Amino acid sequence: MLSERLNTNRIAYVLFHLSQHFECDSDLRLCFFDSDNPTSRSFYYLAIDGKLVELPVMSSDPCIYFPLTANKADYVTRVEHKGRNIPVLFPLHEDICIYEFDENSNLIFRHDLLKAAFLILSGYQETLGDETDVHGRYRYEDSLQKQLNITTIPVVNYYFDLIVEGLSGFCQKHGIGFRRKRLFENFGFLLSHDVDRIAFYHPREVAFKLKQLLGMAPLYYSKSDTLKLFFKGILYNINPLHGEDPWWNFGMMTELEKKLGLRSSFYFLEKNNGHFDSRYTFRTARIRRLINRLNEEGFETGLHGSYNSAFSKEALCEELNSFTNNTGIKPVGIRQHFLRLRYPDTLLYQEELGFEYDTSLAFAEHEGFRNGYCYPFRPYDFDKDRMAMIWEFPLMLMEVSILGEGYRNLPYTEIGNCAMTLIDEVRKFGGFFSMLWHNCRLDESLYPGITNYYRTLLEDIIKLQPEALTGKDLLNIIKEE
Template identity: 30%
Template sequence: MSTISSASLLPAINAAPVLADARLHYVLRHFALAYEAVPAGLIGYADTQQSITVADAAAGFFQAQEPYPAAPNYREWAGQRVPVFFDAQPALPLLELAPGRCRINADLISAAFYLLSGWQEYYSDSRDRHGRFPYAASVQKRYGFVALPVVNYYFDVLRAAVEYVTGQPLRPRRWAGGAPVAAFISHDIDNLRSSWKVPAKADLKAVRLLRFGRRLWRHLTQPDAWDNLETVAATVASYGARSTFFILPEHRPGADGTPNADYRIDRPLWRRFLHLASQGFELALHGSIGTATDFARLSSEQSETFAEPASGIRFHYLRWEPRQTPMQLEALVMAGLRYDAALGFAEHYGFRHSYCHPFYPFDFTRGQPHSFLEIPLQVMDATLHHPNYLQLRADEILPALQPMLAEIEKFGGVASILWHNDHFDPANILTGPRQFAEIMAYLQQRGAAFLTGSQIVADLCGA
């Protein structure tokens, strides 16, 4: 996939150096969200008096603007070979124990901050043709760990240290009803009217005029196969679950010609969406092409589409400009925005920020966390078989995903699955309803709590 590498096409970098205390605060805030009742004040850098000390090995990296640190070393931890950035003493044990104290001999605070904050994409100038930071430019691709939640392994080292010092177990957080893992199922509603177009074009190309005429007549007189909101909801509900529908307000193409919705939101359609909401499904905003970098249009779509502001957003085509989009979302928080759900790689399933829990994106301008939550995306249907992406066969999908889903379960995280409504068309035998059913059955068997985005925010933040 082509990339744009010219910095002149991107917003300017507007960031201050991130000092050790800021990195420590950011990382420990998320550590405390991942486990229950984490004691405060135990962890610090080696020049402090805390019971658990971490080697300071960043060597000025965060005072510069390089997107990539030195290559990681690899350490064995919890049955995995884990890449560890900022590991200046690889010959020493990762965790060194002494009576009442322990030392972590790699800078796991800086390593966790680097991955979780999205440092690489903020400072990199690489973007694909949709303006996204590409998987090909990531450390996850370079070092082969996209399906491993590396930050969770760093946190597991911290957990072991805390348990040793305190003598008390530190348990992963539980989700609604005491579930060991959560699942966030979502649907981007891009197309409701276009299932007939591809086969119709094929008929015309092959001069099958009678078949084309019949197809056109069905299109004009019968509901489209993708006009299936109720079918999607019923399918999800059959697993005792509720999901989140991201609604795309704009039907005109973006300025770059990228299509938006193939429908207009008229009153009958909106009544259908409201009926889904009355059944416990969530309605959220699917920001149209261009809104990730245009606050006026984004704010207009939010206010004109929803009578009450939507709590969640995901941008169409997973667009996200790290130097601009988070600040736009921060400006919508006062209007009711609580979370974003766009941060996954379109090209590969896995962990774009190497973390399987929701997190607060880092504000590089102010040097502190943003106030909206990110529910990172791990699986998108199109990723699994799109010609530009993985091209998995139907029977390869669940086996490919199971190791990643097992990692999420291991750490009590959130499995975020995006399945577009048009992929519920029975004609789709590659990434269609059968493959969705296999994933849902697997999650159900593993005891996942199926939660909407707003429910995840409430569960995690207590409001």
């Protein structure tokens, strides 16, 4: 896997993200050398502004040496860091020493951490094969994260922390001012909601319950409960004033968040001729009113790209235009429905259409860090061998991953444990924790007590004193960096 040495563009990509974690008062002189031929060297400056500038001639200035290897990740060594056993994917020595200083106080890294960081962060592994799940998604089963048991560890942050530790020592030895950087003093909390379904008693939902009763579809509830819900749906459609639909719960959700000092991001999904998509369009009057109210109250509204739009720039463009034309709002953020995308093509479609961030990258089957990083990052365009300009705000926890049949299928009481495990990791690095909770998953019929549990979970997270933010807020923060 990744059996060539990193070229300059890929090195620059890693260093761009590394620069999110430190700043210093002087340019740093870097040397990249072939691990199989140490005399083959190229020299660069890492400028204060994070740009990588080639040096035409060698000098005697103090230098930082990074080895570049053509080895595959056939085996790993491991190092203890910040209480975790971290795999080093491209080890060049049997010992676990990460770096050393020579007699002239040059800093020499002993393993190819740049390549290890690039492999995970760029999503390179997702470009290697055509195997996908039934929804055309990269499979968690095929990932290095599962293979190495690091799904819930932001391993790229650990790599960067080890590199920054070495850089700090180098700068101290040479009298260069050096400061570590954190995106958040504690951690950021990005809460979001995908608005897939808004009508529990929609005629199609009632008809589906009839199919369940007839054995033509799998049961989600007991047969007696399904029968009750079927007749309740019939009555509701005869008399819509019978009561509020349990999936039209946005007032409850926003009042709870405002009480806790939160503002979240809502991503809206247009009906697009597919049974996987929503039952509403952006022309629907109450959807337009909801979107406008959310924006007026300081929440964010973005696009939830339809099932088919993941593989069709034209479909995505139509949905973006429909959202903007009907609401008067041009969304800056997007998440793809079913977390369905082809990496990196779907993200490049989004970039071309003017989206500034995506927040789709997660394993649908498991919570954690799909790209090993708890900071915003930019995807990599492998066809053009360049860093893309759109930002990715990785999704770390989706409640369906815990609850859903075909996923982990755990009790909803496990969601809090999973969240706290991820937050513990994120807080080490001042990163952000992102959680998705669908409005239609606050469903007391399916999960008795879920609403109170959700409220308690948010309260527990807020007690940890994160900086609460929307996707648009996070975008503004990184623009100011």
